[in-house]
């Protein structure tokens with residue numbers, strides 16, 4: 001047991017789920033870690049890469065065995081580093097995007113624990129890549145808005161999302177934690193001036209073998225069926241190609257399944 005010096009905490013992005021999307025640095029840190037503290041959303045495929053001698057602790061707040069508070073997670077990181085251990089705090093996607101990174105770095109700084117942040121591929125970027133689209137397009141989409149559909153703190157709940165400030169014809173909206181009921185979102189977006197025919201794509205479990213994507217439009221977004229978590233909603237003209245491809249693929253699947261095809265002039 002290493003005891004005489006202070007260890008270090010690495011706040012590492014695990015990416016969206018596909019182990020091949022881990023950075024080389026993240027993989028090397030996982031191989032060197034004494035302990036890995038991970039969130040629920042880190043995929044089982046990535047957890048299975050961790051070496052057997054490494055202690056693995058699920059500190060997820062959703063499916064972890066017990067309900068753990070943010071203060072308890074901070075306390076665990078600090079206590080382990082004070083024992084001289086190399087700690088990887090593994091978060092899904094990128095640790096700086098809706099990952100409570102700032103709360104954890106504040107606690108580490110206050111306890112004078114050395115730490116480093118290692119970026120990862122965030123879900124929105126991965127979802128766009130899996131749809132083979134660009135979130136920006138100099139012909140139509142000059143900005144990307146990263147926003148949560150599900151405010152987590154009381155402060156965030158008070159600061160209601162002002163969609164009117166965010167929604168512009170040239171924006172791509174990347175909505176994390178979009179929830180399951182899109183009726184309210186539809187109303188807000190249309191009231192904010194977004195055209196009903198703007199494409200919207202809901203991507204579930206991006207980058208994993210379980211990925212699903214469903215194309216629709218802002219006007220029809222409330223009709224989307226619920227999908228397995230985690231899911232992310234992308235909205236904007238930049239999604240047009242993804243929706244065109246999806247309708248061609250759906251048509252060809254329907255033709256493959258059909259017993260009889262009737263063509264008219």
Ligand SMILES: C[S@@+](CC[C@H](N)C(=O)[O-])C[C@H]1O[C@@H](n2cnc3c(N)ncnc32)[C@H](O)[C@@H]1O
Pocket residue numbers: 016017041091092093094095096097098099121122123124127175176177178203204205206207230231232
């Ligand atoms: C607490 S946030 C964490 C985001 C993460 N730090 C990132 O950069 O992707 C959790 C939300 O991220 C999105 N998310 C994370 N992984 C995803 C995936 N593989 N597919 C789709 N959405 C994902 C979902 O909207 C989910 O509710």
